[in-house]
Amino acid sequence: MSVRxxxxxxxxxxxxxxxIITRTKELLGEMFLRNEVDKDQLISILFTGTPDVHGAFPxxxxxxxxxxxxxxxxxxxxxxxxxxxxxxxxxxxIETTKARDELRHVYLWGAxxxxxxxxx
Numbered sequence: 001m002s003v004r005x006x007x008x009x010x011x012x013x014x015x016x017x018x019x020i021i022t023r024t025k026e027l028l029g030e031m032f033l034r035n036e037v038d039k040d041q042l043i044s045i046l047f048t049g050t051p052d053v054h055g056a057f058p059x060x061x062x063x064x065x066x067x068x069x070x071x072x073x074x075x076x077x078x079x080x081x082x083x084x085x086x087x088x089x090x091x092x093x094i095e096t097t098k099a100r101d102e103l104r105h106v107y108l109w110g111a112x113x114x115x116x117x118x119x120x
Contacts, residue, residue, distance in 0.1 A: 001095045003043065006031055006103055009089040011110030017056040020049075024061035024088055027108055031092060034104040043093040044071040050087045051079045058088050087111055 010027040012019040024047070031037070045067070047058035059072035077089060087110070096103075107114050 001097060004094055004096050004098065004100060004103060006035055006037070006092045006094055006105065007090065007115070008092075008106040008108075009084075009087060009111035009114055010108040011084060012053070012086045012088065015053060015055045015086065020053065020056040020058060020088065021061045021064065023109065024058040024090075025065055027088070027090060027106060028062060028065060028067075028092075030106045030108065031090065034106060035094075035096070035098070037092070037094050037096070039067065039070070041094045041096060042067065042070045043095060044073070045093070046091045047072070047074045048077040048089045049074065050077045050083065050085060052086055053088060058090070084110060084114060087114075 008027050008031045010023045012023050045062055049058060057074045059074050062072050077087065105115060
């Protein structure tokens with residue numbers, strides 16, 4: 001087993017609690033499904049949101065999915081001119097037997113073009 005970082009990002013259409021929770025759950029589900037990650041493999045999850053995301057903590061979505069005993073942290077993303085607005089990013093630290101180049105990072109909705117250099 002190795003410790004690896006699994007990345008993902010999504011965007012919301014409007015800054016509301018419902019939209020943040022729904023899109024974050026969708027993102028986490030896809031990240032863990034595509035990489036065959038189960039809860040016992042999770043070490044911690046870091047969430048960031050752009051400065052225009054105010055409606056909820058993305059970590060609340062992880063708690064609703066049953067990951068409340070996994071260390072979760074939210075932070076504000078840098079405000080960069082021309083950056084993707086209404087964006088939620090995730091970095092999950094996992095234990096896995098997969099090599100780094102076998103991980104499938106997930107970018108959904110308006111975040112699809114953020115890392116088009118990575119395999120889907």
